[in-house]
Amino acid sequence: MKHTINELEDIASQVRRDIVRMVHGCQSGHPGGSLGCADFMTALYFDVMNHTTDFKMDGIGEDLFFLSNGHISPVFYSALARSGYFEVSELATFRKLNSRLQGHPTTHEHLPGIRIASGSLGQGMSVAIGAAQAKKLNKDHSLVYVLLGDGELQEGQNWEAIMYAPHNKVDNLIASIDYNGQQIDGPTEKVLSLESLQAKFEAFGWHVITSNGNDMADIVKALHYAKTLTGKGKPILNLMSTIMGNGVDFMMGSHKWHGIAPNDEQLAAALAQLPSTLKDY
C-alpha cells in the first residue's frame, strides 16, 4: 500500500471538493456520478495502478486507465491533477473556452493522462480491450483498467466487447462498473432494467467480483484482489456499488444531480460537508 486508508479518504474528500467547485465554476457538468466514483478513482490513481505522471501516450510498461462514461470527467480531471499529471490550478478552466479540460475527456487538447476521447457512451470497453491486446503483443505485463457507467451498459457495443474479451482471454483487463442504479431519466430499473449484471457477465465468461465503491477500505481491497486474478485466462469485472452524489447529502442517491450544477448556496452547503485536505485549487 502506497497510502493508508485514512490518507486515501482524505484525498477523496479533496477530489470531491474539486468536483463540486469545478461544476459550480462553469455552471455545468455532471457532479452525481463524479462524486460516486471519487473513492474508486482515488484508490486507482493513488494506490492501485502502477503509473507515471510523465505522460506518454503509448503507456508501455505502466498500467492504463480508460474512462468510458466520459461525462464524469470532473472526477477524472481531479484525480489526474491531484496525482501530478498537470497543475491543479488548471481545474479552474473546466468546460471553459480554450481549456484542455473539455466537457468530456479528449486527447484533442493533449491533456496529460487522457488516451482516448469518451462521452458518446459504450466505446471505452472496446478501446480498453485493444490497449490490453497491444500490451500482450508487446509482452508488457502491466494492466488495463476501464470504468463504465451502469446505464451505459444499455449501449449495444458493450455487449460485443463483453463477448469478445473472454473468448480472446483478455486477462490483463480489469473493468469496473459504477453500479449506482441511476441514469438521466431516472432509476435504471425503470428506464431499462439491467437485471443481474453479475449473472450476465459470468454467463459471458468473466470473473466477477463485487465491491462497495464508496468504502475506501473495501474498494482498495477489491482492486488489489482483482489484480491477483489477472493472467488466469479471464477478464475481471469489478461490480462496484456506489451511490450517485456520494459525500454531499442533498445530492445523494438521486438521478436529479446527474447533470446539474449547484448554485452558490448549494456549493457552500456541499463544501461544508467535505473537509479540505490538500488545499483547494
Added chain:
Amino acid sequence: MKKYTYTEKKDTRSGFGAGLLEAGQKNPEVVALCADLVGSLKMDAFIKEFPERFFQIGIAEANMIGIAAGLTIGGKVPFTGTFANFSTGRVYDQIRQSVAYSNKNVKICASHAGLTLGEDGATHQILEDIGLMKMLPGMTVINTCDYNQTKAATIAIAEYEGPVYLRFGRPVIPVFTDPDQKFEIGKAWMVNEGTDVTIVATGHMVWKAIEAGEQLAEMGIDAEIINIHTIKPLDEAAILKSLKKTGCVVTCEEHNKFGGLGESVARLLSTELPSPQEFVAVNDSFGESGTPDQLMTKYGLDTINIVEAVQKVMKRANK
C-alpha cells in the same frame, strides 16, 4: 490519347490483401482486424504469415473500431477490414469519437464499396461512404482504381501516421497502373494530358474515363484525365492547373453525387476558379440487385455517360 492496355483483370480487394501482407512484412507493428469477412477482404495471406497479429472480431464492427483505436495506444498500426457499408455507416460514431477525434492511427479498409458489389443489393451497396468519411476532421480518404494502385496505397498508408479510410471494391477490373508505382497520398495522377476538357475520376471510374477518353479522341476531343485517388486531402493544385487550361470538368465516381468527389471539386472551383462542371455519379439513389455491369449502366456510371457529360459540359463552356 495516351494508350493504356491491360493483360489481366483483378479485383482491387486482392490488391489490398497483397499490400497488407507486404506492409506487415515491412513493419512488425502492423496488425489486422476483421469482422467475419476474411475471405472477402483477402486477408488470408497476412493471417497465415502473422497469426498472432490478426484479430478475428466476429460480426461486431463497432467493437472492431474501438479495439483498433485501443491497439494504436500500444504503438500498433491496425488495419480493419469489412465491407464499406459496415466500415462507415454502421460505425460512424465509433470512428468519429474513438478514431478521428482521438487522432488514432487506424486504417479503415473497406471492400465492396458502391454498386459493383452487385447482386447483394442496396443493403450492402453503400454510396454515401466517401461523404461520411471526408466530413471527419483529420480523416484521409482514398479510393483506388485497380489492383496495383490498391496494393501501393495499402503499403503507403501503413507508413503514414493518422486515420485513413481506404475504399476499394469487389469486381475484377483491368489492371492498368504501374506495378512498381510509388503511391503518394494526396497527389493526383495525371492519366492523360489534354486541352479541351478535364475528366476527374476515382476508383472503378478511372478505367471508364480512359475508355471515354479514347472515344472522345476519335471525335476530335482532347480530354485531360486526372485520377484523384485521394479525395481528402484533395490535390487542389493539380485540379486548378488543369482547369486553367481546359475551363470545364466532368467528375466521375461510384458514389452518390451528394457528398462525393464531385462536390469536393465543385467546392474548390466555386471559390478559386468557377467553371462548368458535370457529375457522373449516382443521382441520390440507393442501388439494387444486378450484375456490376448492369448496375453501372442503369445508374448512369458507364463510359457513354462520361462521353455525354463531356459533350454537355463543353457546350456549357462554349467550346
